[in-house]
Amino acid sequence: MPLQVAIQMDPVEGINIETDTTFLIMMEAQVRGHGLWVYGADRLALDDGRVLARGRPLNLRAVKGDHHSLGHVEVSDLSEMDVVLMRQDPPFDMAYVSATHILEMIHPATLVVNNPAEVRNAPEKLFVTNFPGLQPPSLITSDGEAIREFHARHRDIVVKPLYGGAGSGVVRLARNDPNLDAILELHAMIGREPVVAQKFIPAVSAGDKRILLIDGEPIGAINRVPAAGQVRSNLARGGRAEAVELTARDNEICEIIGLELKVRGLLFVGIDVIGDYLTEINVTSPTGAQQLKRFGGEDAAVRLWNRIEEIRGII
Numbered sequence: 045m046p047l048q049v050a051i052q053m054d055p056v057e058g059i060n061i062e063t064d065t066t067f068l069i070m071m072e073a074q075v076r077g078h079g080l081w082v083y084g085a086d087r088l089a090l091d092d093g094r095v096l097a098r099g100r101p102l103n104l105r106a107v108k109g110d111h112h113s114l115g116h117v118e119v120s121d122l123s124e125m126d127v128v129l130m131r132q133d134p135p136f137d138m139a140y141v142s143a144t145h146i147l148e149m150i151h152p153a154t155l156v157v158n159n160p161a162e163v164r165n166a167p168e169k170l171f172v173t174n175f176p177g178l179q180p181p182s183l184i185t186s187d188g189e190a191i192r193e194f195h196a197r198h199r200d201i202v203v204k205p206l207y208g209g210a211g212s213g214v215v216r217l218a219r220n221d222p223n224l225d226a227i228l229e230l231h232a233m234i235g236r237e238p239v240v241a242q243k244f245i246p247a248v249s250a251g252d253k254r255i256l257l258i259d260g261e262p263i264g265a266i267n268r269v270p271a272a273g274q275v276r277s278n279l280a281r282g283g284r285a286e287a288v289e290l291t292a293r294d295n296e297i298c299e300i301i302g303l304e305l306k307v308r309g310l311l312f313v314g315i316d317v318i319g320d321y322l323t324e325i326n327v328t329s330p331t332g333a334q335q336l337k338r339f340g341g342e343d344a345a346v347r348l349w350n351r352i353e354e355i356r357g358i359i
Contacts, residue, residue: 045358046077047126052085052143054132056102061111065333065344066131067104072345074104076353078127081120085132085143095122095150122147126356128156131329136167136207140328152309155355157348159309163327166308169206169240171325175301178322181243188228191241195224200244203227206237216244247319253288254332255298256344257313259351260306262298264341265290265317266332285332287339293320301325312348 053066061067070080083099090096101115122128128147134140144160151160165171172179183194184206195201199219205212215227231239251267267288290298294317301322305313314330316323333344 046079047073047353047356047358048079048081048124049073049127049129050081050083050097050099050120050122050125051102051129051131052088052097052147053082053129055084056082056112056114059111061106061108063334065331066129066329067111068333068337068343069129069131069345069348070102071104071106072343072349076349080104081125082114083120085139088143088146090146090149093149095146096120097122123150123154125154127352128154130156130158130160130163134168134207134328135205135212136328155352157311157352158313158327159311162308162310166310166325166327167207168324168326168328169204171327172322174304175322178297178300179242180245180318180321180323183241184238185241186232186236186238188225191228191239192224194241198243202242202244203231204240204242205231206240218244242323245318245321245323251286251288251318252323253294253317254330255290255294255315255317256330256332256336257298257302257305257315258344258347259311260302260304262290262295262302263344263347264336265294266335266339266341268332285335285339287341293317297322311351312344 051066051070059067074080080102081099082102083097087098096119098117098119100117103113105111130147141164144164147156147160150156170184173182181198183190185191191203195217202214202216204214217224217227251269253265253267255265256263265288267286269284269286297315297317310327312330314326314332316326337343
């Protein structure tokens with residue numbers, strides 16, 4: 045039985061079909077005969093208790109430069125959909141949080157992936173602190189003096205926005221770096237949110253591993269290697285993807301966090317591991333599935349849709 049699937053995402057016109065994980069997920073849904081309908085988060089509405097969105101039916105094809113056709117604009121009641129995929133990119137700001145509140149009203153009768161309440165309750169750089177011993181030494185605060193003390197204690201640190209994404213705003217501050225105060229001033233100009241300070245992990249030069257998990261089970265990983273002279277390994281920031289195997293430590297980390305992901309209804313998650321440390325748990329719009337498949341790993345979209353169809357009772 046085909047499902048009706050709504051995808052809350054950034055404009056489909058702008059995606060790179062060779063790298064975009066959302067494209068892979070949507071194509072797999074289409075192959076299975078499910079109907080696709082897309083809308084932007086800014087077209088979501090709560091109207092007298094009804095969760096509505098203004099969007100368009102979507103048909104996809106794997107043709108670069110001509111990868112989609114859109115139907116006429118229409119307003120749909122999302123409670124009449126079988127599945128809603130939250131796939132818009134961070135930042136995890138109040139607009140993102142507001143969308144989770146609205147979508148929570150239809151879940152789980154309409155399956156929202158990931159569970160919107162738990163997406164809201166698991167900010168990616170905060171959620172990881174629920175698992176003591178997995179992180180490098182870390183500090184989350186707006187207190188500049190506390191960050192200066194942390195820097196003095198660990199000497200070589202990374203500072204990044206608490207609610208950023210795709211490597212935006214990540215800065216390394218080595219010992220005696222004079223720019224700490226200026227970096228904190230810039231963050232304060234952007235907003236009132238705390239920042240994350242972490243001890244720098246030299247192993248990042250060998251790569252930042254992205255491990256994908258479906259319903260709490262790891263299915264594979266890619267290694268993201270930073271460009272020469274860079275600290276950020278995110279693919280959106282010039283990082284290079286390469287094949288990699290899961291280590292015993294990677295599997296240990298996944299075992300520690302897996303049950304919690306499953307209980308929370310976080311069906312599709314990407315975690316970041318540098319050396320022996322877990323640095324982030326990405327629950328908003330994880331990426332890396334296309335690269336994993338290209339390197340001969342498991343197809344995350346197939347595993348995800350198998351699980352969604354099982355939950356919806358069609359297999």
